Amino acid sequence: MTEFRNNTANQIHKAAEAGRDTADQMARTARVATEQAANAGEQAARGSAEVFRKGAETARNSLQSGLEAATQGFQRLNQCASRRPRSGAQDTNNESTASRIRFYVPAP
Secondary structure (H helix, E strand, C coil): CHHHHHHHHHHHHHHHHHHHHHHHHHHHHHHHHHHHHHHHHHHHHHHHHHHHHHHHHHHHHHHHHHHHHHHHHHHHHHHHHHCCCCCCCCCCCCCCHHHHCCCCCCCC
């Protein structure tokens, strides 16, 4: 009977040890999977931030270019409007310089 108890105790001990080994292995696997998921999430966040940064930079550059073009256009307009006719030149249409300036607006 003692041998039966020892044999049973050994089997229980082996089963418990196998259960602990399995639980440890599952915990290690879960930890690795969690770390990989965290790394993937971090890389995705970095990628999204980079795309957003580039988009904002492109928008800023486009706006700046548009403002520079508008500024140059207004400077040219101002130069044309502030020019005085040369001495001896006659204004045959009796129109002021400002009224002769035409704006070009491209069709959408």
